[in-house]
Amino acid sequence: LRFLVLHGPNLNLLGTREPGHYGHVTLADINQSLIELGDTLGIEISTFQSNHEGELVDRIHQAASDNIDGIIINPAAYTHTSIALRDALLAISIPFIEVHLSNIHRREEFRHHSMLADAATGIVAGFGATSYLLALRGLQDHLRQI
Ligand code: DQA
Numbered sequence: 205l206r207f208l209v210l211h212g213p214n215l216n217l218l219g220t221r222e223p224g225h226y227g228h229v230t231l232a233d234i235n236q237s238l239i240e241l242g243d244t245l246g247i248e249i250s251t252f253q254s255n256h257e258g259e260l261v262d263r264i265h266q267a268a269s270d271n272i273d274g275i276i277i278n279p280a281a282y283t284h285t286s287i288a289l290r291d292a293l294l295a296i297s298i299p300f301i302e303v304h305l306s307n308i309h310r311r312e313e314f315r316h317h318s319m320l321a322d323a324a325t326g327i328v329a330g331f332g333a334t335s336y337l338l339a340l341r342g343l344q345d346h347l348r349q350i
Contacts (some may be wrong), residue, residue, distance in 0.1 A: 205246070205347060207340065209238055209283045210260060211253035212280030218305075229333040236294075241337055257288055264292040275300035276336060276344040281315055283308070283318045290319045299346060301339040304329035323336045 211231060214221060219230035235251045242249040250272075252263050260282070265294040267275060275298055281303070282289050292298055300323075307330030321327055324341050328335040 205273045205344065206248045206250070206271060207242065207265050207274045208263070208270070209249060209251045209275060209336070209344065210263060210277040210279075211251070211280055214256040215278060216253050216255065225311075227305070227332045234333050234336055237333065238326060238336055238340060241340055242280060245340070247340070247344060249340075255284055257282055257286060261288055261292045264289070264296060264306045267298055268296040272298055274298060274347055276303055276339045276343060277301070277320070278303045278305070278336070279318075279320060283320060284314060286319055290323060294323055295321065299343065300326045300348075301325055301343050302327045302329075303335045303339045304331060305332050305335055318324070 211261055215231055218234070219228055231253060238251065254260050254263070261297045265337065275293070277300055279289055280284060302318060302320050302324045325346050326340065328339045331338060
């Protein structure tokens with residue numbers, strides 16, 4: 205299996221950004237632990253981070269031609285605003301899991317709504333970097349069942 209992991213805006217700053225919400229783990233640490241778990245499970249992991257909505261849209265389109273089996277996406281702030289990311293994910297019809305480091309439902313009201321969640325196979329939020337690893341296991345399990 206091949207999974208694509210997408211990280212949205214400001215996640216390049218993990219490690220120093222609002223540690224009370226996001227901890228001290230860096231994006232490189234998260235990607236490394238995903239690749240290691242992927243190795244154990246026999247899943248090839250590609251990762252991509254962008255601060256630009258259109259670049260994330262382009263990378264989602266590319267996933268279809270790259271024969272990606274599943275997507276794990278932390279859309280960051282675009283979670284709450286982006287019809288474009290939603291439409292891109294619906295267009296390629298590859299199953300995806302929405303991931304958040306923080307529990308968005310115990311934060312500000314404007315973070316409670318996701319533009320993507322009702323199109324997702326599943327959502328994991330609130331476990332810090334572990335959210336991504338849970339998503340990886342969950343997506344593998346989902347793909348085994350279909
Ligand atoms: C986030 C939650 C979003 O509300 C926020 O804009 C982020 C990170 C998270 O991982 O907890 O940038 O997606």
